[in-house]
Amino acid sequence: MLTVSVLLILFVVSLLFVQFLKLQWMRRRFPPGPTPYPFFGNLLQMNFHIHHELLKKMAKTHGNVFTLWLAFRPAVVLQGFQAVKEGLTVHAEDVAGRPTSIVFDALTHGNGVIFSNGHLWKQQRRFGLATMRKMGVGKKDQEYRLQEEAYHLVEYLQNTNGKPLDPTMPVVHTVANVICSVILGHRFSKDDENFHRLVESFDVIIAFGNSIYFYVHELFPWLTSHFLSTCKEFTSSLDFVKTLLAKELESHKEKGKREENQDFIDYYLDEIEKTKGDADATYDEENLIQTIFDLFLAGTDTTATTLRWALLYMVVYPDIQEKVQKELDAVLGCSHLICYEDRKKLPYTNAVIHEIQRYSNIVLIAPPRLSVKDTELLGFRIPKDTVILANIDSVLSDPEQWETPDQFNPDHFLDQDGNFVNREAFLPFSIGHRVCMGELLARMELFIVFSTLLQAFTFTLPEGVKEVSTKFVFGSTMKPPPYQLCAIPR
Template structure:
């Protein structure tokens, strides 16, 4: 007669077998990929991280479109320029959603721009674009914000008298203050504790999103919530960010003037007042706070990281630094304060900036998309509610599109006469429905839309 332990072993083994067979049946609907296993899917093979090198190895085996499983959830991966371009443009509207995971719900509650969907996303995005244009963001009259913060950074660096330093916080401080000036109407002091806590919170949240803790929470929220300190820290960071932004909101509600010193929060509060009673309106304080957080993290992280890589490359490649300096001296000199329009007369400097973005590849994996209907990508049927991941690293280092993909080479963006040329494979932030999906941030955001 079987013992209780033997019955339990048989029962668990049967469940695992059933789950395994179910996964094998489900995977027939998707592009090929590594064999998923019960409970974990492919997470064990991936070491619980979505790493671009792992994706590269899998693409060599399964092709440039393949499927990974996060537990029972499939994710279709696009590898290389052609797969990313064709996969995200041929059916752009079909894959325009964002996944609604447990963590994303904790972070945003479905609000804001970055991880919202449907009517709410369209309305928030439309308002954001229109308001930024109304405020003159990206135009010449807003250049002074960048110039002012750049001057503060130069002044700070000069005071170090050439001594070694970590430039991270000074650079982040500069970039974030441009965004703060646009959204809040004021800048943070370099010694402001709330500012430092805010930056640390955003860093913690960004790190959490591609960590083992993230996937464990998705597998078992109860287990992760009770036993992983990183989950508690993540939630604490969310609370701090929302609390700080709520205080900014309250300050603007008390002090705003309707005819002067208008900033993003002021315009949004006006929209809340105008649309009260409109059942289709999604303007409220929750969406305002989340939209501000989205703009802040999207603009600060990308721009500051780009600048930090730029500093490093100029140290590593002094010959390139010297050519940039000579071009700046010859074209701009001391005649006027440097502005964005000057890029048209600075082909080599412009090429170096683009190569910094290509070579540093700060995003690696684009923000996940979600198919909003049954569709087809690169000849494969993709069911509704399937996650789609674009490996940006594979685009910016595609040997079929770049002459020396593994080298820092500004010549990638110059023709034989030294003129700046754009490259279709320059997609540092993915195609990502750039005019439709991406939030507007920080004036130019280093021209994420490739219009240089």
């Protein structure tokens, strides 16, 4: 019996040693990086989290282009503005893929926009961008939807009568209803149970994305899906969202074709009809539901989280809040309906919004890219099917690009005369062929909602509260810690 145990141990050790040697041999083809270990690669060293501070330390040792091993899969990390910019734009087409994984496949089955590839991705993205333009995103035609939701948020805050509140849910509902209005053609009441569950379900799905459970599920999919409650909750939330979106689609179909398309679903159904019989067309109901899902996933949590940071920074930096309000009052007055075009007349307000995005830096690592063929990144040969991770945090806090990277400083976006200045290293929406499709809508939302709120209220800490933490809560997006404020009508 002892001999069998010894032999078994020797066999396992031999397997691990062979695996270790194999990894060392394979890593010679990639940029340098920390030593990977059998089975887990570098996941144990990272505590199953791709954390920006850890990447910063690794970059000091291995350079601004280095390799991590996620179990058996290599991932090349781009650190700092120059590495991210060159890595994602010099051979942009070569690194425009998305990696596949068990979780990504469960989310999308290769459909939609975010995690699709090849011809399907190009066609769906091109259609999405063109449709957004047709619907007036970036123009006055679309602003009424944003102004309406900003008005509902103002109305809600007025009803609090200056009492302390957590702004999380009202802000999330505002942003989610913008997406609902654009995509589904209607808004939900804040008391609607389906709407609440929709918001909560996306929160669960997003939280799962950068948790330890994501990586454990990738390694042991059968075990986790059957025995881990977190994975079951993820699957349940995913099923609910897809079912609700399918019902919205059926509702549109039952109403029949309208004289004019009103929302994204209308335009997509129209495209399905137009391209029937076209062998190259990828327009179908499955892709429609997935694209809607992707737009919700990318457009709700990110913008809502940024607005939550915006309100937190205004109570932490009341002098900056006061300067924004003085500019709004002097240029627009107290009753002007905020338009996106107003940003050109409000350089300080515009600078503050950009600094909120830079400093809060809610997406530390951009969604992973994939090399679709053998290519080169900053002098390193990168084989086909290599995962590429762009550290956006290292761009937005790059000391070579920002005068005071670790301070909240709107002057980063102003010249000596107080004029607004675009900065090349301002990349919260990433860069290259996979740049965020909803960037313009997000910019409009942030400007209109933020400016409308500061026009209507002064935000303060509750009485007796002297300070509040600004240390982010780590997740798929970096959220502020729970806090309360008072919205004092102006």
